[in-house]
Amino acid sequence: MHVLLSGIVGSTAYGLAHAGSDLDRLGLFAAPTVAFHGLHRPAESHVTTAPDRTLHEAAKWCRLALGGNPTATELVWLPEELYETRTPLGEELIGLRQSFLSAPAARNSYLGYAGQQFRKLAARDRTDDSGRARAAKHARHLVRLVHQGVTLHETGRIEIRLPDPERVRALGERYADRPEEAAALLADAEARFDRPGVLPAAPDERPAEAWLRRVRTAHLPTA
Known part of the structure; x- marks a missing residue:
């Protein structure tokens, strides 16, 4: 190997x-x-x-x-x-x-994975510290995936190092307590993906x- x-x-x-x-x-x-x-x-x-x-x-x-x-x-x-x-x-x-990049794959992957994290966040039992910590982790992943996916769609580049990690952490804590508020973040991402981007139709x-x-x-x- x-x-x-x-x-x-x-x-x-x-x-x-x-x-x-x-x-x-x-x-x-x-x-x-x-x-x-x-x-x-x-x-x-x-x-x-x-x-x-x-x-x-x-x-x-x-x-x-x-x-x-x-x-x-x-x-x-x-x-x-x-x-x-x-x-x-x-x-x-x-x-x-x-x-390797394409518009359909970027949309399906990033929004798809973000949607998975939202569903896990919404279903998570937050009655104990462990459950809430897992909920916050799902929320952070959701915020990161939305940011990276939209950035890729609009610029053609994958931004690995997040520009504002503290904002992602803060939103993670907020959405852990109020998962329903994360739905607006997903809706905004879908709207931005609906607009023309810079990626090709196929890799x-x-x-x-x-x-x-x-x-x-x-x-x-x-x-």
Whole structure:
């Protein structure tokens, strides 16, 4: 397994980490090319805890990114200082990041995940400290996803480091107590997505295909 690109993601990357936050890592790797030639395909993901790390095989990562998966896609939009592994092929992938984006995927993914967080927030039992803390976490995720999705729709860029983390925390606490108020945030996001944005109607798969072929060539046996 050859790790091509990896970095620190999650609350640390967003600027929302606190003293008890976990340190989450995400990366992608290239399986040996010959591993695809047998009866059984190599594992597409490796997930560990302590440390918390998710690694996706290069082809799977590309499929996730082309589908607009926010968690996978953020790997190629991290602030420079958060990368821990950055090979030449990983650097190439960062350079191709715009080609993975599309308007329908951005809307479906970011609004879809935000809607999930809203439903979890509304259903959460907040009668004890643990339940309320989880509600606040759902609310923070909701606010972050709405901000990142609308920013992507309107600018064509994924903003990983939030410009105002304190506002996100404050809204998280507010919506934890009054979940119904978060509905207005979602409605506003939907209205902004309804207006024309800057993203193409479909991603461009050609750069990803060419990059994957270079990855496979680079990981062929030399003897």
